[in-house]
Amino acid sequence: VFRVSTAASHVSIPAGAPQDSETSIAVFDGGIPEGVTLDWVTEYDTTGVGPKDKECTEHGLMVTSAVLFGHLDPRLPIELPYANVDHYRVLGDDAGSQESKLYDVLDRIVEVIESESNSYEFVNISLGPRMEIDDDDVTLWTAQLDEVLGRKNILTTVAVGNDGQLDDALGLNRVQPPSDGVNVLAVGASAYAGPNWSVADYSCVGPGRCPGLVKPDVVGFGGSPPEPFLALSKEDELGATAGTSFAAPSELRLDVGVKAALGSELSPLAIRA
Numbered sequence: 001v002f003r004v005s006t007a008a009s010h011v012s013i014p015a016g017a018p019q020d021s022e023t024s025i026a027v028f029d030g031g032i033p034e035g036v037t038l039d040w041v042t043e044y045d046t047t048g049v050g051p052k053d054k055e056c057t058e059h060g061l062m063v064t065s066a067v068l069f070g071h072l073d074p075r076l077p078i079e080l081p082y083a084n085v086d087h088y089r090v091l092g093d094d095a096g097s098q099e100s101k102l103y104d105v106l107d108r109i110v111e112v113i114e115s116e117s118n119s120y121e122f123v124n125i126s127l128g129p130r131m132e133i134d135d136d137d138v139t140l141w142t143a144q145l146d147e148v149l150g151r152k153n154i155l156t157t158v159a160v161g162n163d164g165q166l167d168d169a170l171g172l173n174r175v176q177p178p179s180d181g182v183n184v185l186a187v188g189a190s191a192y193a194g195p196n197w198s199v200a201d202y203s204c205v206g207p208g209r210c211p212g213l214v215k216p217d218v219v220g221f222g223g224s225p226p227e228p229f230l231a232l233s234k235e236d237e238l239g240a241t242a243g244t245s246f247a248a249p250s251e252l253r254l255d256v257g258v259k260a261a262l263g264s265e266l267s268p269l270a271i272r273a
Helices: 055-068 098-114 140-152 244-266 269-273
Strands: 005-010 024-029 039-047 084-089 123-126 155-159 187-190 217-222 229-234 237-241
Touching: 024 055, 024 098, 024 244, 055 084, 055 229, 055 237, 055 244, 084 098, 098 140, 098 229, 123 244, 155 244, 155 269, 217 244, 229 244, 244 269
Parallel strands: 024 084, 024 123, 039 084, 123 155, 155 187, 187 217
Antiparallel strands: 005 237, 229 237
16 A cells, blocks of 8 residues: 555544445454544454554555545535444554464454354455465465355455556566455556546556456556545545555445445345446
């Protein structure tokens, strides 16, 4: 993810119930900074997660902001979000090797999704192993999440990664796990939000892995240095950033908006289509 830079923009957060109070979105990320309270967000610590990490909570807040509000324009009033968000903190200042922490995070995500007390229709994952996919080697992240998300019939947006500028000939710029799953909506990033948009150079590219060769499935505005993605970096302040981490939750917001507008007649698969 690109480093957050402070934008000199303060915003007024609206008050009121979400447009669809029956729906909840699960976000798996780095948590919410201490002292930040948003009426529509409930934060949970997952099993074994360590103390909060400042960089992780900054990322977690901006991802959550993207789910709630999308890309924010300081010139326009902020609309009420479509639904409430349950933010599960799966990243922290954990001890142990990078490899062990990687699978601990996966276990935390799967444990929440598999829980009988949860019945989420929408999930966002803006994290994962920083490695290009390999046609002949399916990672545990992809295999395990693809199975449980398909079985649970959950519409899940996954960021494809920000290594699109790496060596194309060696395939180092290919989409990253778990966005290569067939039961996830892999989201890349565009550099500009207007009609003259183009794919951001940092956004990882396809092909995906059979049978999901067309990856990313979609692209959404993720920002660029000339036109950054704006999201809450504090409770009432915008931060400027860029990355597929923000394109994915912003696109999930549109999916939830379809359900809020049309009701429960559409299945998650139909909404994805």
